[in-house]
Amino acid sequence: MRTRILGVIPARFASSRFPGKALASLAGKTMLQHVYERAKSSRYLNDVLVATDDERIAQAARQFGARVRMTREDHPSGTDRLAEVASSEQASLYVNIQGDEPLIDPEAIDAAILSVYGDESVSMGTLKKGIVDPTDIVNTNVVKVVTNLLGDAIYFSRCPIPYDR
Structure with a gap:
């Protein structure tokens, strides 16, 4: 039985594509506050x-x-x-x-939780959705994920998958 489910919003200021994005104002609140x-x-x-x-x-x-946990500066990703x-x-x-999904649907979070709730071997999860707009395949702002047949993430990439070197 799951006793405690913790939502973690990784947020950093030093984004290479949009520094300070988490604090950007959107309809009178920061993006982070919306999330x-x-x-x-x-x-x-x-x-949370x-x-x-x-x-x-x-x-x-x-x-x-919000409750805040200060973390090290050397993390290469939010997952770290x-x-x-x-x-x-x-x-x-x-x-x-x-932290950059201000319109995230709480029901999507709940669906992600329910998809692994009964499997005690799963201790961490992240949301994913299929690409609808073909231009997102080459958009480096859109993270892609490769999963196995069980839906477990194998790796993430901002490049198209597979990537032609």
Whole structure:
């Protein structure tokens, strides 16, 4: 039985494509606040926290009531940041919620949780969806994932998959 399901929103300031994106204003709130509020609307997350290495993001998150976990600066991805949180924050399931998805549907978060809820061997999850717009295949802002037949992620890439070298 899953006793604690933790949503983790990895957020960093030093984005190469859009520095400070998490703090960008959208309809009077930061992008991060929109994501956080939608995650808090999930029926199955027991807790949601923001994982960051940047004091500006931490301060903004605390201002709207988020719990913040400061992490190391050397993480190459949000998943690595989540793994650091998981090493010290007990939960039976960790849900990686992208900090740049201000319109994320709480029901999508719940669907992701329910898809692994009964499988105690799964301790971390992240959402994925199929590509609809063919231009997204070459768009480096769209992360692609290769999964096995069970739906387990094998690897992620911003390049088209397979990538022709």
